[in-house]
Amino acid sequence: MDKKELKTAIDRIHVPKDKVYDAISKGVNKKELDSRKVKKKRWVVGALSAAAILAITIASGFVLPAMNSVLAKAPLIGGIFQQFNDTTGLELANQDAVTELNQAITKNGVTVKLTSAYFDGSVVSVTGFVDEGVEEGHNEKGEVSFDVNFDHNEGDKDPWIDGMTHDLRKIDNGYNFQWKLQYPYKSFKANATLPITIHSINGIKGEWEFDIPIKQEKNSSFAINHEQNYENQQVSIRTKELLTAKASSSFIFETIVKYKGDYIFLNKAVDDKGKEYWIGNSTSLEKSQQEDKYHEFVRREMQKLDANITSLTFYPQLNITDVKVQQLLDKNSFHLKSSRLDLGLQVNSVSQQGSKLVMDYQFTGLQDELSNDQFHQFKNNLQYELLLVDKDYLDKIDPDNPVPPVNHSISENKVKTIDRKTAHFQSTFDLMGEEKIESFKLENTILQFDFSSFVPAEDLKPFTVKIKNENK
Amino acid sequence: MIINQQRLIKKAIKGNKSAFEKLVRQHYEQIYRTAYLYVHNEEDALDVVQEASYQAFQSIRALKHPEFFTTWLTKIVIRCAGQVLKKNSKLVVMSDDMILNLSQPLTENERDSGELLSAIQQLRGSYRTAIIYFYYYDYSIKTISTLMEVPEGTVKTYLSRGKAELKKFYEEMEGECHG
Numbered sequence: 242m243d244k245k246e247l248k249t250a251i252d253r254i255h256v257p258k259d260k261v262y263d264a265i266s267k268g269v270n271k272k273e274l275d276s277r278k279v280k281k282k283r284w285v286v287g288a289l290s291a292a293a294i295l296a297i298t299i300a301s302g303f304v305l306p307a308m309n310s311v312l313a314k315a316p317l318i319g320g321i322f323q324q325f326n327d328t329t330g331l332e333l334a335n336q337d338a339v340t341e342l343n344q345a346i347t348k349n350g351v352t353v354k355l356t357s358a359y360f361d362g363s364v365v366s367v368t369g370f371v372d373e374g375v376e377e378g379h380n381e382k383g384e385v386s387f388d389v390n391f392d393h394n395e396g397d398k399d400p401w402i403d404g405m406t407h408d409l410r411k412i413d414n415g416y417n418f419q420w421k422l423q424y425p426y427k428s429f430k431a432n433a434t435l436p437i438t439i440h441s442i443n444g445i446k447g448e449w450e451f452d453i454p455i456k457q458e459k460n461s462s463f464a465i466n467h468e469q470n471y472e473n474q475q476v477s478i479r480t481k482e483l484l485t486a487k488a489s490s491s492f493i494f495e496t497i498v499k500y501k502g503d504y505i506f507l508n509k510a511v512d513d514k515g516k517e518y519w520i521g522n523s524t525s526l527e528k529s530q531q532e533d534k535y536h537e538f539v540r541r542e543m544q545k546l547d548a549n550i551t552s553l554t555f556y557p558q559l560n561i562t563d564v565k566v567q568q569l570l571d572k573n574s575f576h577l578k579s580s581r582l583d584l585g586l587q588v589n590s591v592s593q594q595g596s597k598l599v600m601d602y603q604f605t606g607l608q609d610e611l612s613n614d615q616f617h618q619f620k621n622n623l624q625y626e627l628l629l630v631d632k633d634y635l636d637k638i639d640p641d642n643p644v645p646p647v648n649h650s651i652s653e654n655k656v657k658t659i660d661r662k663t664a665h666f667q668s669t670f671d672l673m674g675e676e677k678i679e680s681f682k683l684e685n686t687i688l689q690f691d692f693s694s695f696v697p698a699e700d701l702k703p704f705t706v707k708i709k710n711e712n713k
Numbered sequence: 714m715i716i717n718q719q720r721l722i723k724k725a726i727k728g729n730k731s732a733f734e735k736l737v738r739q740h741y742e743q744i745y746r747t748a749y750l751y752v753h754n755e756e757d758a759l760d761v762v763q764e765a766s767y768q769a770f771q772s773i774r775a776l777k778h779p780e781f782f783t784t785w786l787t788k789i790v791i792r793c794a795g796q797v798l799k800k801n802s803k804l805v806v807m808s809d810d811m812i813l814n815l816s817q818p819l820t821e822n823e824r825d826s827g828e829l830l831s832a833i834q835q836l837r838g839s840y841r842t843a844i845i846y847f848y849y850y851d852y853s854i855k856t857i858s859t860l861m862e863v864p865e866g867t868v869k870t871y872l873s874r875g876k877a878e879l880k881k882f883y884e885e886m887e888g889e890c891h892g
Contacts, residue, residue, distance in 0.1 A: 247848040250829040254746045257755060261741045264759040268766025269734045617792060624771060653771070675728055 259386075259409055317341070318357050321368050324410050325419045330366060332488045333359050340454055348447030350374040353439060356417075360455040362489035363524060363542050365422040365435065367453065371442060372415035378443025385409055385416050388440040400425035403524070423524040427538065429457070460484040465553075469704040474559055475499035480706050481538075483546065483553075490543040492520070497534050500581070502562030505701070507541065513552045518544040552708055557701040563693040569632060571684040576605070579692040586690060593683050596673040598629070600654075600688075604664035604695075611664055619664070619695060623656045627668055628689040631678050635687055651676045722779040725770075733770050740783065743850075744790045750845060751794035753834055765793040787850060788860050791842055832882035840875030843868055 318339050322330030333339050338359060345354035351374035359366050375385050391401035401422050410417045433456065439449040463483040470477040479495040496505045510518045521542035529536045546553070566577045570591050577586040585605035592599055604619075611619060630638070634649040645652045651670050659665040672681055721739075724732035737744070741762075748761035769789050776785055833841060839861070846857045854872075858865040 244848050244851075247829060247833075247844075250827075250833075251746050251750065251845075251849050253827075254749050254830070256742045256745045257759075258741065260755070260759050261745045261762055262738060264763040265734060265737045265741065265766045268763040268768075269730055269737070269770050271763075271767045617796075621768060655775070 257408070259407070321356060321417060321419070324417060325368075325408050327366070327419065329361060329364065329488045330357075330359060330368075333361055336487055338457075338487050340456075342453060344451050344453070346449045346451070348449055349445055350377065351442055351445055351447065352415075353442070353449045355437075355451055355453060358435075358453045358455055360424070360457045362457075362460070362484060362486035363424045363491040363522075363540050364489060365424055365455055367420045367422070367435075367437070368417065369420075370412075370415055370417050375416070375443045375445065378445045385418065385443060387418075387442055389420075390438050390440070391422070391435060393436055393438075423522055423542070424540075425524055425526070427526045427540075429460075457486055460486050463708045465706045465708060467704070467706040469557075471559075471701050474561075474699070474701065476503060476505060476559060476701075478505060478555075478557060478704070480555075483543075483708065485546050488545060489521075490518075490546045491540055492543050493526070493538065493540050496537050496539065499534055500562060500564075501535050503535075504560045504562075505557050506560070508556045508558055510543065510556070511554045512547065512550040514547075514550065516547060518546065518553075520544075550708055552705050554703050554705040556703045558698045559701050560698045561693065561696065563691065563696075565689050565691045567635075567687050567689040569684070570629075570686045570688055577690055579606075582606075582692055582696055584692050584695065586692075588688075591683070591688075593672075596671065598670040598672055598683070600627070600668045600670070601659065602666060602668070603659075607664055610662055616661055620656050620658065620666070622694050623666060623668065624654060625652055626691055626694055627654055627670075628652050629670055629678065630687050630689060631681075632685050632687050635689075645676075648677060648679050651678060719779060722776075722782050725773050726776055726779065728774065730770070733773060734766075736782070737766050737769065737786065740786060744786065747787060747790050747845060747849070748794050750830075750833055750841065751791070752797055757797050761790060761793045761797050764797070765790040768793065784850075784852065784856060784860060787846075791845075795838065829879075832879050835882055836875055836878055839863075840871050840878060843871035844875040844879070847872055 318341060319331055319334045322328075322334060330339065338361070340358045342355045342357055345352055347353075352372045353369060354371075355367060355369040357366075357368045371385060387407070389402075390396070390399050392399075394401065403423070403425065405423075406421045408419045408421075433454075434452050435455045437451040437453065439451075441447070442449075461484070463485075465480045465483055467480045468477060469480075476496065476498045479497070481493040481495060484491050484493075492507075492510075498505070506523070507520050509520060512518070521544075523539050523541045526538040526540055527536075528538075561581065563582060564580050566579065566586075568575050568577055568588075573590055573592070575588050577588070579585065583606040587603050587605050589601045589603070590599075591601075628645055628650060629652075630645060630650040634646045637646050637649075651672070651674070653674075653676060654668040654670045657667045657669070659667050672678070678686060721732045721736045725736050744765065745758055745762055748758040748765070749755075752758050752761060765786070769786055772789075776782065833844065836844065842861060843857060846852045846860060847854075852860070854865050854868050857868045861868065861871075863871075
């Protein structure tokens with residue numbers, strides 16, 4: 242092995258440029274979003290990693306041997322799916338379950354052609370082609386971004402867009418693209434069509450309107466009515482139905498949580514023969530509040546289940562949300578306690594030193610000394626989890642989208658470790674920095690703190706459901 | 714390019730968001746591939762890129778030496794990758810089946826690359842980090858020692874042990890493929 246060999250190998254890792262750009266942009270702009278929401282999303286994505294084992298083939302640009310036989314059978318469509326390393330698409334092409342499309346529309350010098358669609362389980366895929374006319378738009382060469390809506394929805398209020406992913410490949414005279422969407426409705430309509438409106442591409446305006454058939458033959462369904470309660474955590478899961486389509490399965494369940502914001506996700510499922518299935522994207526179908534509990538119906542995509550399995554064991558994980566704690570800084574030292582966790586924050590001193598506010602504090606209730614990784618995470622999160630806010634502006638913060646009020650809050654600080662063993666830190670807030678509190682007075686300022694980001698997700702006890710195939 | 718980068722870094726340190734974004738974009742391939750070497754799948758690698766961009770933007774004001782921007786960013790990427798791995802607490806390793814599946818339609822060179830990659834991905838954390846810094850980023854032992862916060866001697870140990878492990882994996886795989 243030499244340097245060049247290693248570099249060449251690493252350089253063969255396919256880089257999905259658009260997605261990486263998108264991730265960078267999301268990271269940079271994260272502060273403007275609801276940080277908790279983003280964090281949740283991050284967890285969700287993390288949970289998908291098992292699902293992404295297949296992505297190894299995708300990312301390396303390698304081809305599964307099975308693809309060759311598919312290509313022989315359905316050369317055109319198969320070729321497109323091969324280009325996107327879409328194994329589900331290939332399998333469906335092999336079963337003649339992909340609708341070939343040939344709808345082309347030209348507006349303002351840009352031609353968009355839709356080439357195929359499939360609907361399997363909970364996933365809708367649309368492939369298409371856009372010609373090099375898009376390069377006249379404002380994006381850099383090699384980038385194509387669509388402003389698109391589905392089913393006559395408008396703007397961001399489009400449930401189809403929530404779980405949408407897109408992929409792009411440069412070809413001779415334009416770009417091939419694939420969109421993957423999560424079917425957002427609770428029930429499936431027979432022989433439905435999906436209206437698609439592209440409003441602009443790379444900033445080039447024009448309404449490209451399509452209406453494509455999305456149909457799938459009846460899924461086989463397994464009713465799995467099972468309720469699993471976790472009393473200590475005050476959450477429960479009600480499993481409802483397993484659907485198996487031609488190339489994938491999906492699973493509908495209801496989660497019931499006492500605390501708003503608690504989130505249950507399923508890491509994996511294992512059948513009675515020990516086979517492990519990956520669990521993919523989730524779609525929220527319905528949310529409600531009943532008595533004092535929060536209910537949510539969720540559909541999750543799954544790897545296709547083997548026929549004749551008799552039971553399935555799910556491995557759930559719980560990510561909890563704590564209520565934010567706060568204290569008016571009219572005293573020098575105080576103790577903040579998490580309402581749900583055995584964690585506390587002992588503030589030893591708060592003082593204003595010229596244009597700086599210096600706070601000395603330590604965590605209480607930690608079982609062990611912080612591990613290296615925990616320590617870095619704590620130190621990092623502390624930089625932005627301590628919020629100073631003018632007491633008169635506290636109620637201006639929208640609980641569903643808690644953006645700190647500009648000119649009346651400071652959300653960043655510099656963290657210094659005093660003693661790692663006792664989880665003892667010091668934070669310095671710059672009162673005259675980019676963020677500031679107008680007419681700052683210590684006694685009018687509230688410190689707000691969120692313990693949630695300092696606890697890892699908890700593995701809940703796995704549960705097993707019996708499966709009775711109704712189609713038998 | 715280099716002058717442009719220095720200017721962007723200075724703007725970014727002052728908190729200019731679009732300058733920062735441009736700057737990180739200049740390294741998008743490198744940071745994505747680095748993340749990928751740790752987490753082994755696209756979703757998590759993108760997650761690492763997002764979190765690293767976030768953390769980097771949050772702390773760029775503290776970057777005292779603009780000339781060390783790339784090493785500084787890489788360090789954040791590797792730290793975030795470690796955090797994601799820890800959170801998932803599962804390491805997705807390429808199984809033999811996957812490697813076999815991958816190898817069929819490839820040219821010899823591509824196959825060798827695939828094997829080497831999966832070997833790197835199986836290295837233990839500190840060896841892998843040292844190997845990536847040294848071979849992929851061309852950093853000196855001294856720089857790596859600063860980045861990893863370990864003495865230079867330890868970096869050398871990581872590198873030689875890492876190389877030995879790589880060689881072992883590599884030979885095992887070679888044996889399987891040709892044997």
